[in-house]
Every structure is written in structure tokens, then in C-alpha cells.
Amino acid sequence: NAGVMQNPRHLxxxxxxxxxxxxxxxxxxxxxxxxxxxxxEGLKFMVYLQKENIIDESGMPKERFSxxxxxxxxxxxxxxxxxxxxxxxxxxxxxPSLAGGDTGELFFGEGSRLTVL
Amino acid sequence: xxxxxxxxxxxxxQEGDSAVIKxxxxxxxSNYFPWYKQELGKGPQLIIDIRSNVGEKKDQRIxxxxxxxxxxxxxxxxxxxxxxxxxxxxxxPHGSDYKLSFGAGTTVTVxx
Numbered sequence: 001n002a003g004v005m006q007n008p009r010h011l012x013x014x015x016x017x018x019x020x021x022x023x024x025x026x027x028x029x030x031x032x033x034x035x036x037x038x039x040x041e042g043l044k045f046m047v048y049l050q051k052e053n054i055i056d057e058s059g060m061p062k063e064r065f066s067x068x069x070x071x072x073x074x075x076x077x078x079x080x081x082x083x084x085x086x087x088x089x090x091x092x093x094x095x096p097s098l099a100g101g102d103t104g105e106l107f108f109g110e111g112s113r114l115t116v117l
Numbered sequence: 118x119x120x121x122x123x124x125x126x127x128x129x130x131q132e133g134d135s136a137v138i139k140x141x142x143x144x145x146x147s148n149y150f151p152w153y154k155q156e157l158g159k160g161p162q163l164i165i166d167i168r169s170n171v172g173e174k175k176d177q178r179i180x181x182x183x184x185x186x187x188x189x190x191x192x193x194x195x196x197x198x199x200x201x202x203x204x205x206x207x208x209x210p211h212g213s214d215y216k217l218s219f220g221a222g223t224t225v226t227v228x229x
Contacts, residue, residue: 040221042206044219045218048215056215091160106151106215108160108162
């Protein structure tokens with residue numbers, strides 16, 4: 001019974017390169033959320049997706065960041081032309097239905113740690 | 118938007134003693150308050166949550182209390198053990214229950 005799977009666990013990029021982070025939700029979960037954690041800080045919401053739909057991207061930076069959750073395959077968080085300030089841990093979470101309902105829980109993956117040189 | 122303040126930022130306790138972490142929130146409409154535990158190199162894991170229709174909830178050695186009037190909630194860990202050492206985050210929803218605003222975290226160290 002695999003949990004939320006994220007890869008890569010660690011990614012190093014030089015300024016200006018692209019970073020792609022992947023997330024496979026738990027089996028049976030159709031709701032995916034991406035959060036970002038800067039060093040010594042709590043997690044900050046970025047985006048909520050269902051299959052083929054972006055439901056809420058209010059936490060996404062306006063430029064260079066995009067997310068998708070295709071019909072087949074994992075959810076992807078894409079960061080173009082990375083800058084040093086993008087260095088952070090990016091966590092994906094999933095839930096079987098809308099989080100905060102009777103099921104309540106967001107299940108988090110172990111994160112992808114991006115370092116921009 | 119929701120603003121969640123968490124205190125203390127670090128907490129060191131002797132094994133067997135209790136640990137208490139406190140959080141305040143700003144949005145009076147919030148009604149769901151989860152607590153997450155994050156171990157080094159891992160993702161956050163939900164340990165307990167509370168909804169605004171109750172004032173206290175317990176699960177073995179952990180408990181959460183909620184004061185909606187004062188807009189604060191607390192995590193209580195009793196009979197602490199070394200495996201309780203981790204970073205603990207409180208959270209409250211920002212408009213929707215999936216859009217959580219997290220506190221800055223409390224690093225708990227349990228001394229053997």
C-alpha cells in the first residue's frame with residue numbers, strides 16, 4: 001500500500017535551467033496538492049489539482065511555475081528558468097476526496113528538495 | 118487571509134515530561150485545525166486534528182484543545198519519549214480546508 005510517491009528526492013539545477021518534480025498520489029486518491037517549504041518555515045500552499053484540471057492555483061508564483069495532473073501518469077510541478085530563491089522542499093499531498101471533509105487528512109509525500117546553484 | 122502564529126519555536130523536555138505547543142489564528146471562520154509531525158528528511162504526517170464543534174480531542178498521549186473565542190489551539194504531548202523528537206506544525210484553513218496555512222513549526226527535542 002504505497003503512499004504518496006515523489007521523485008526525484010533531491011534535484012540540483014543551475015540558474016536558468018528547468019526543474020520537473022513528479023508526484024504519484026496514493027492509490028484511489030484523485031486530489032493532488034503541492035506545497036513549498038522554505039528552510040526554517042512552514043509549508044505554503046501552491047496549487048490544487050484533479051485529473052486534467054487545475055482547481056486552485058492561487059499560491060503559485062505568476063511566472064515560471066506551472067503544474068499539471070494528466071489523465072495518465074503523475075502530477076508534474078514544473079519550474080522554468082530556476083533562480084536561487086526557488087531552492088526549497090516541494091511537497092505533494094493527496095486525498096481521496098476534497099481535503100477537510102469527513103475524511104479530513106492530507107497525505108504528504110516525502111518531498112523533493114531542489115537546490116539551485 | 119489566514120495568519121497562523123506558533124510558539125515556541127524550539128522546545129526541549131526531559132523524557133517523561135509533557136510538551137505543550139500553542140498556535141493562534143486570525144480567521145474566525147476557520148473550523149478545522151490539524152497538527153502535523155515532520156521527522157528529518159520526511160514529509161509531514163497528520164497526528165491529530167480537531168474541528169470547531171469540540172473543545173478537546175485526545176488520542177493516547179496526544180491531545181489538542183481549541184478555544185474559538187480566543188482563536189487559539191494547543192497540542193499537548195504527555196509522557197514524552199525520544200521518538201517524539203521532531204518538528205511539529207499547526208495549521209488552519211485559508212478559505213478552503215485543503216489550503217492550509219501552517220505555523221512556522223516547533224522543534225521538539227526529548228532528552229533521554
